Amino acid sequence: MTTLLTTRQLVKRFGGLNAVAGVDFTLEKGEIHALIGPNGAGKTTFVSLLCGRLEATEGSIFFKGKEITEMPAWKRVRAGIAYTFQITSIYSNLTVFQNAAIAAQHANKPADDAEQRAKTALEKVGLAAYASHEAGSLAYGHQRVLEVAMGIALEPELLILDEPTQGLSDLEIEQFCGLIREINQQTTVLLIEHNMQVVMSLARQISVMDQGLLLAQGTPDEIQANAAVQSAYLGTIDEENVA
Template sequence: MAAVILEARGLTKTFGGLRAVDGVDFDLRRGEIHALIGPNGAGKTTFVSLLCGRIAPSSGTIRFEGRDITRLPAHARVRLGIAYTFQITSIFPRLTAFENVAIAAQRLGSRGCEARARAVLERVGIAAEAGARAGDLSYGHQRLVEIAMGLALEPRLLILDEPTQGLANAEVDRFAALIEGLAGGATILLIEHNMDLVMRLAERITVLDGGTKLAEGAPEAIRADPAVRAAYLGG
C-alpha cells in the first residue's frame, strides 16, 4: 500500500450553528486518484477548502507529507506542492490563455516557465487557444485553462473541484485520458458529479453527507453500499 501523503483528523468547520464539516478523518495515498462525492450541501467544497487553506478549520488537524499544515495559508501550501482548481473558474479574463498559465508557472520561481506553459496547454488540448483572451473562450475551455494553471505548478497533490463542468463529451474524454496519464506522478483528489467518470478514474472514493463521512472504499464497494445508494446514487 502506498504511503499517505495527506491526512486529516477530526476536521471540523462550523459557520454559526451549522457544522459544514463535522469531525472528518481522511487519508490520501501518494500517487492515487481519489474521488470525493456526495449530494449538494454535503460539505465537499468546504472540506477541500480546508485542505487547500482557503479557510481555516474550527478544529482538527491536517498533515501533508508528515508536516502539520493546519494553520498554513493557501499560498504557502501551493509552495509545498498543493494545487487547487476552483468549482467556478478563477482565470484572469483579460489575459490570454498562455499568459494565465505562464503566471501560474512563474509561482515556482524557476526558469523555463514559458516552455512549461506551452507544454501544459498542449497537454490539456488547447494549445491552439494559447493566444486567445481567456475571457473570450467558451466556459469549457476556461475550465481547461484553469486545469492547465494547476498543472503548471507541478503539484504533488492536485485538487480538482468539478473539473468537467461545462465540458463537451469529447473534452470529458480528453480530460479522463489526461488524469489517467497523471496517475502515479501526482496524487489527485477529484470532486465530481459525473459518476461514470468517477467510477472510471477513482481508485478510492469518499462519500460525504451532511458534513460527515458516510462511506469510503473502492468504486465497486461504494456503488453497492446501501447507505450511499439511499443518500446519493439512488435506488
C-alpha cells in the first residue's frame, strides 16, 4: 500500500480554541477511511484543512509526497482532492446537468469530453433521468446524491465526504453505500459519518477524533474493542440511538 495523504502536527486555532490540536494522520491509497467522533470534535475543521477551505495555523499536509499546506483550495482540487459539503451546496438555480458539467470541465482535463464525463457521473449516481431538472427542485436525498456526483465528476484521487448520509432514508443509505463501494474502485474515500452502521459496513480504517485530537486509529474491529473509544464516543452514540 502506498500513502496518499499525511498530516504532521496539524493545528487549527480559532481565537483561543484549538479546533484541531496537533493531528498526525495517514491515509492509504485505495481505502475507505471513516472519521468519527462526537459533535464538536473537530472533524469538519480537520477535513476543511485537508481540502484547503481553511488555512492551517500550524503543521503540514502532504499529498502524494508533496507538501500542500500552503496550496490554495482550487489547486488542491486540481491536484486530486475533492470535497463535498456537509450542508448541501449545489447550484440550485441551474439544471442538474449544468451542476455536473461545472464540476466536470476541470481545467486539467481535456476540454471536449466534459459533457460526456458529466453525463457519466450522473448515470453512476442514478440521476441521469433528472438531468434537465432544476437542481433546487430535487428531493433532498437527490440533492445529496448530486453533491456526490459533482465530486465524482471531478475524477479525484481522494474524495472527502462530510456526513453524506445525513437526512437520507434507510433505502437511500443502502444505495449510497453501494455507490461508495463502486467509487472506491478508482478513488480513495475519506468520510465523516455519524451513522455507525454505515461506518462499520464501509470503512476499512477508522479514525476517532475527540476535542481536536486523534484518539485512535484502526480497523473497525480494533476500534470497537478500544476501551478509550468506548467511553469517549461509542457510548454516547448508543444513548443517542436509544433516545
